[in-house]
Amino acid sequence: FSQSLLQTVFPAEVRFASLKFIHRICNWFSAYCYYDITEIDGVNTNELYNAVQLYLSSSASITGNRLSLTRGLNSSSITFGLSNNDSLIDTFNGVKVLWEHVVIPRQAQTFSWRPLPEEKRGFLLRAKKKDKAVVLGSYLDFVMEKANEIRRKNQDRLLYTNSRGGSLDSRGHPWESVPFKHPSTFDTLAMDPHKKAEIMADLLDFANGESFYQTTGRAWKRGYLLYGPPGTGKSSMIAAMANFLGYDIYDLELTEVHTNSELRKLLMKTSSKSIIVIEDIDCSINLTNRKNNSTHSFSPPGAGAGAGSNEDGGNTITLSGLLNFTDGLWSCCGTERIFVFTTNHIEKLDPALLRSGRMDMHIHMSYCSFAALKILLKNYLGYDDDDVEKQLLEQLEQVIEKAEMTPADISEVLIKNRRNKNKAVWELLEALRTRAERNDAVKSSADDEEQEKRALESPKEAKCDEEKESSG
Ligand SMILES: Nc1ncnc2c1ncn2[C@@H]1O[C@H](COP(=O)(O)OP(=O)(O)OP(=O)(O)O)[C@@H](O)[C@H]1O
Numbered sequence: 288f289s290q291s292l293l294q295t296v297f298p299a300e301v302r303f304a305s306l307k308f309i310h311r312i313c314n315w316f317s318a319y320c321y322y323d324i325t326e327i328d329g330v331n332t333n334e335l336y337n338a339v340q341l342y343l344s345s346s347a348s349i350t351g352n353r354l355s356l357t358r359g360l361n362s363s364s365i366t367f368g369l370s371n372n373d374s375l376i377d378t379f380n381g382v383k384v385l386w387e388h389v390v391i392p393r394q395a396q397t398f399s400w401r402p403l404p405e406e407k408r409g410f411l412l413r414a415k416k417k418d419k420a421v422v423l424g425s426y427l428d429f430v431m432e433k434a435n436e437i438r439r440k441n442q443d444r445l446l447y448t449n450s451r452g453g454s455l456d457s458r459g460h461p462w463e464s465v466p467f468k469h470p471s472t473f474d475t476l477a478m479d480p481h482k483k484a485e486i487m488a489d490l491l492d493f494a495n496g497e498s499f500y501q502t503t504g505r506a507w508k509r510g511y512l513l514y515g516p517p518g519t520g521k522s523s524m525i526a527a528m529a530n531f532l533g534y535d536i537y538d539l540e541l542t543e544v545h546t547n548s549e550l551r552k553l554l555m556k557t558s559s560k561s562i563i564v565i566e567d568i569d570c571s572i573n574l575t576n577r578k579n580n581s582t583h584s585f586s587p588p589g590a591g592a593g594a595g596s597n598e599d600g601g602n603t604i605t606l607s608g609l610l611n612f613t614d615g616l617w618s619c620c621g622t623e624r625i626f627v628f629t630t631n632h633i634e635k636l637d638p639a640l641l642r643s644g645r646m647d648m649h650i651h652m653s654y655c656s657f658a659a660l661k662i663l664l665k666n667y668l669g670y671d672d673d674d675v676e677k678q679l680l681e682q683l684e685q686v687i688e689k690a691e692m693t694p695a696d697i698s699e700v701l702i703k704n705r706r707n708k709n710k711a712v713w714e715l716l717e718a719l720r721t722r723a724e725r726n727d728a729v730k731s732s733a734d735d736e737e738q739e740k741r742a743l744e745s746p747k748e749a750k751c752d753e754e755k756e757s758s759g
Pocket residue numbers: 475476477478515516517518519520521522523524631652693694695696698
């Protein structure tokens with residue numbers, strides 16, 4: 288009876304207004320302000336919600352008393368999160384905030400274009416009113432940034448490729464991706480330690496160089512050219528780079544791209560923090576058309592016999608198209624990208640590709656040196672310097688340069704004998720010696736041939752010169 292009386296005396300509008308008023312007064316005196324970050328905002332997933340969840344996962348492991356665990360798709364590690372309706376305190380630049388994870392069961396399904404989860408989840412952020420500026424100004428940015436970092440660390444890298452003749456997948460993407468799980472790292476890479484340290488420092492400078500690139504007005508990208516014989520670790524180096532920086536890899540199959548504009552589209556669909564790789568760039572040359580036979584065309588002079596015709600199946604990629612891809616205005620449509628080209632024959636490359644500033648760093652991957660050999664012995668046999676007899680080590684050092692064996696060849700020998708470590712080293716020495724002797728023999732016979740050739744040609748040349756003079 289009293290309720291119905293109340294309802295008649297105070298109609299709904301009045302009650303609502305007074306409640307609102309009381310609420311406002313409470314708010315007025317409260318020292319706190321509150322922010323709701325709901326999982327789904329309207330129809331879109333709220334990116335901030337996911338970011339907060341990840342961010343809290345980094346601090347939750349220390350202070351939280353009840354945690355929820357998740358493991359994402361493609362991820363090899365577990366992340367912690369705040370459990371339902373639990374809260375924790377975070378401090379940022381001396382500002383204290385409270386995070387609460389609020390979960391409310393959703394009432395009977397209302398009409399919606401897509402099925403909504405049964406619970407309504409969100410984070411409630413409480414901060415002092417005087418800290419409002421800090422929270423909105425920099426704290427939330429900090430949370431986003433931190434979350435991205437965690438995401439990159441947790442998520443395995445992706446390897447993208449375009450090798451389907453330029454067709455698009457169901458979502459209109461020209462790239463196909465698979466989880467990238469190459470185990471190569473800079474630790475396992477056998478090469479000169481100084482060179483390795485230099486490359487690693489260069490990569491770090493690049494990754495941390497946002498402000499540098501901004502102040503110098505340069506596009507935030509870097510190019511590396513890896514050259515050297517097969518089996519010297521060019522592809523392994525690329526994998527090590529990706530694992531080191533946590534970047535994805537785009538393996539660009541140039542032979543599957545038919546026009547410069549297609550190339551540009553591919554570039555536009557790459558994300559930042561990625562390595563764009565073109566392997567064996569010298570081999571893509573023959574497959575390109577010479578239609579655009581300018582000074583920038585890939586073809587050597589004289590090879591453009593079929594100029595104008597499309598005998599390569601409509602392949603009209605030109606070197607200038609490729610350089611536009613890496614250097615031109617379009618190359619800046621994303622940030623923080625590394626271009627890596629590899630080749631076995633640097634001498635075959637067009638000088639336009641090699642001129643300074645184009646590829647920032649030329650890295651020569653060469654035959655296995657003594658320093659590199661030590662790394663391989665450590666990786667494959669677990670041997671340090673002292674584990675190998677001094678004499679044996681010296682003998683290895685003597686032949687290694689002459690043998691010109693690639694790290695791939697050497698690791699082959701070591702793998703084969705890895706159960707008997709002592710035998711492995713001796714067999715390696717044997718293999719190195721055999722190679723060294725063979726190389727010596729080849730070299731001396733080549734020298735002999737050269738001399739013979741010269742001896743044969745010199746009278747001819749003399750005759751030629753005579754003829755020229757007489758005709759002139
Ligand atoms: N520098 C190295 N350090 C450690 N392992 C190496 C190195 N070089 C080669 N290997 C081993 O040899 C294999 C082949 O090397 P990789 O594919 O990196 O050579 P590559 O230079 O890319 O050759 P190609 O020019 O034929 O593409 C690798 O799987 C790796 O096990």
